[in-house]
Amino acid sequence: MPWGWEGEKVRLVPLDKARHLDNALAWVNDPEATARALNGDWPVTRLAEEEFFDSMMRGSESEVAFAVETLDGEHIGFAHLYQIDRAQGVAYTGILIGRRDLWGRGYGTDASRVRARYAFEALGLRLLLSEVMADNAGSLEMLRRTGYQEVGRIPKRWWKRGAFRDAVLLAMERPPGPV
Numbered sequence: 001m002p003w004g005w006e007g008e009k010v011r012l013v014p015l016d017k018a019r020h021l022d023n024a025l026a027w028v029n030d031p032e033a034t035a036r037a038l039n040g041d042w043p044v045t046r047l048a049e050e051e052f053f054d055s056m057m058r059g060s061e062s063e064v065a066f067a068v069e070t071l072d073g074e075h076i077g078f079a080h081l082y083q084i085d086r087a088q089g090v091a092y093t094g095i096l097i098g099r100r101d102l103w104g105r106g107y108g109t110d111a112s113r114v115r116a117r118y119a120f121e122a123l124g125l126r127l128l129l130s131e132v133m134a135d136n137a138g139s140l141e142m143l144r145r146t147g148y149q150e151v152g153r154i155p156k157r158w159w160k161r162g163a164f165r166d167a168v169l170l171a172m173e174r175p176p177g178p179v
Contacts, residue, residue, distance in 0.1 A: 020075055062082070077096050079114075086123070093128050131169055
């Protein structure tokens with residue numbers, strides 16, 4: 001029986017080292033998968049990724065990470081809420097779809113929608129924030145389709161692949177009524 005937070009294409013499930021760790025290592029160390037991500041230019045060791053998984057699996061009030069799986073149970077990425085501030089009802093968000101052959105096919109958008117539903121319904125948050133490099137057109141479009149709006153830009157915010165890159169700040173407010 002499938003479980004987790006389900007959308008039209010994906011399901012968000014808790015991290016499981018046996019099922020998700022090897023893909024995580026491959027994707028966070030893949031220069032193409034991380035070319036426009038805020039991370040990804042520092043090698044991630046198995047030990048470091050295991051420690052991250054162990055931390056996420058223990059649970060935290062300030063961070064939640066999910067594996068993104070297709071409805072058929074195939075692991076394709078990760079969705080993350082971090083810097084969760086329950087008092088203010090705010091969290092930052094991130095998504096990585098590691099399977100390159102699925103980029104641009106709506107899996108990230110669906111995962112982002114499911115993550116927002118979880119944040120608003122289960123955690124009671126009121127505002128989600130995301131920061132994306134300005135040249136990451138795919139992520140910007142995915143977030144806009146999810147309901148995020150641009151709220152600002154920071155010039156030359158991130159050093160990435162030989163140059164400082166501008167950052168776009170986006171926000172999504174909890175919609176009125178049921179989510």
